[in-house]
Amino acid sequence: MRRRRYLLVSVASVAAVLGAWQVCADTGVVQQRLTSSPWDVVQSARYLIDTGQLASAIGASAVLFAVALGIAVAIGGIAGVAIGWWRLLGAIFEPFIAMLYAMPLIALLPVILVWFGITFQAQVVMVVLISVFPVLVNVITGTRNVDAELIRLARSFRASDTEIMRTVVLPSLIPYFVTGVRLAIGGALVGVVVSEYFMGENGIGGLIVKAGDILDTGQVFVGITILAVVSVLLTTLLRVAERRLTRWRA
Amino acid sequence: MSIVVEHLTKRFGTPGKEPASQLAPVLEDVSLQVGANEVVTVIGPSGSGKSTLLNCIAGLEPYEGSIEVDGTPVRSPHPAVAVVFQSPHLLPWRTTLGNVEYGLEVGRRMAKGERRQAAEAAIEVVGLTGSSSLYPRQLSGGMQQRVNIARALAVQPEVLLMDEPFGALDAITKERLQEQLQGIVADRKLSVLFITHDISEAIYLGDRVVTLSARPGRISLTKVIDEPRPRSLSLKQSAGFQALYGELWKSLA
Incomplete structure (x- = not known):
């Protein structure tokens, strides 16, 4: 109640x-010209829907987001387990991971532009860079924190290495992995918008930039609203998934 | 099935790498046997290498000397041996049933239906029927330890290695489990090596009590407990029991 x-x-x-x-x-x-108004935003949204611009912008952003986040989660998950498990790999890669995780990766944007030009690949690289490290770092931590006693227990039952990986290491990683993915989603959204601002002016980010250029604040706010709603939606979705996956926790 | 330990010495670290002081043995020249359907309890002060002894027999630690289970030298965990560790070490993401099935799933790779049946039987033995679908966090300490024991029993071992399994439990739960364990050991004709720091537990459960000295652990006394089984808990109040208690207590001091 x-x-x-x-x-x-x-x-x-x-x-x-x-x-x-x-x-x-x-x-x-x-000044309404600068601030727009809720009604004005609704009108702009209607216009963008009718002309098909909104659908294509959302489509472009969604594809970029999904492809890049998928790559980031896959790389972060697999490399994270490997780096966390084998100390030598950790010693090799950790200096770079620490540096890249701490720095604002958007600073690399000009370099990516030079290497890949204004292409979809460039956008993907940017988004992957921003979103891979939270997954990677969390999975590494999780792998190192696997309870050594549980591994000993598994060995006492003659579990093979792959069985230990499947029945002990991976399940105890889930909470760390989910936390990493949640942070990665936030990072990927930033990456999508930034790379659309600077590399192609497509998608929702591009829609916002182009509308801003012609002082169409109504359309700017349509883009911003969509980003806000999507962020909230994804975060909620992940929280539900997290609760499902870790029901065994208190 | 029997365990034969001869001249077991265990040191941690590698010679030449660590300073000599750290290479001092944890266990030195330990020889003991556990015969078929015999319960040998091991007591000793902390640091006497009790758990290390158990881990070596379980095939979880390299060692010097010889350890044989059923006539085969131990180099890795033996299929007929199950270990019950001091803390329950349950997989927190598995229910009681899932945890008890664990040993049947890995290593033995039993089919799913068969596994479930065997696990349910083991759960019944420890009196946890009805808690099959609960997660470890929903169980009390005593119940968790029962799951731990059921998991070991599920693999139908012939040898049980127990490392202070009741050490963290309250007195009443502890006595109840001691009594139950006795019944299980008799029913299944198990050979048991039982580590404890509780002298009365060692006497009550053991056919023989072995005491280990402080570091390095050496066997300082072996005592045959000549009482028929099953023993009732009132044995703990008897004069003979008290006399044994005093003797063992002195050997540890």
Whole structure:
């Protein structure tokens, strides 16, 4: 009951902000040309839908996001287990991982542009770079934190190395992996927008940049709203998946 | 099935690499035997290498000397041996049933239906029927330890190596499990090596009690407990029991 009341307050809060925005724009408190207004955003959205621009922008961004995140999760997961498991691999790769994980990778954008030009590949590389490290670093940590006693137990039952990997290492990695993927999703969204801003002006990022160039703030806010909604949706989806996968935890 | 340990010495580290002081043996010249359907309990102060002894027999640690299970030298875990470690070490993402099935799934690779049946039988032996679908976090310490024992029993071992399995339990749960273990050992004709730091547990469960001295662990005393089985818990109150307790206590001090 109480939860429902708080939900109502949240809905009212959002409605109030949108209402205030609309009123300010209508009464000229703010310049509508610069701030747009909720109604204006709805009109812009309708225009973008009718002309098919929105669908193609979302499609382009979704493909980039999915391809790059998929690559990042696969690389991060597999390399993470290997680097976490074999100390030698850790010693070889960790200096680079530490450096790249800590630095703002967007700084590499000009280099990627030079190497790959304004291409889909360049965009993928940018997004993968930003989103691979959270997965990689978390999976490495998880692999190192596998309970040595559980491994000894498995050995006492004559488990082979592959059986130990399957029945002990991988299951205990799941929480770390999911955390890594959650951070990677955030990173990938940033990567998608940035690479669309600077490498191709396509997708939702491109739509925002082009609308900004012609001062069409309504369309800018359509793009921003879509990004906000998608982010919330993905985070929620992942939280549900996390709860499903780690039901055994308290 | 029997265990024969002869002149077992165990040191950690490699000669030439570590300073000599760290190469001092943890166990030195330990010889002992566990006969068929015999329970040998091992007591000793902490640091006497009790767990190390068990790990060597389990084939989980390299060693110097000779260890044979059923006449075969031990180099890796023997298929007829099951280990019950001190803490339950349950896989937290598996239910009771899944945990008890574990030993049948790896190593033995038993088919799924068969596995389930064997696991359910083992769960019944330790009195956990009804908790099959619970996760470890939903079980009390005593129940977790029962799952641990059921997991070992499920693989139908002939030798059971137990490393202070009841060490962390409250007195009442402990006594109940001691009594149950006795029944299981008799039913299945198991040979058991049971490590403990609890003198009365060692006497109550053991056909023989072996004491290890402090580092390096050497066998300082072997005592035959000449009491017929099954023993009742009231044995612990008897005068003979108390006398043995005193003697063993002195040998450890």
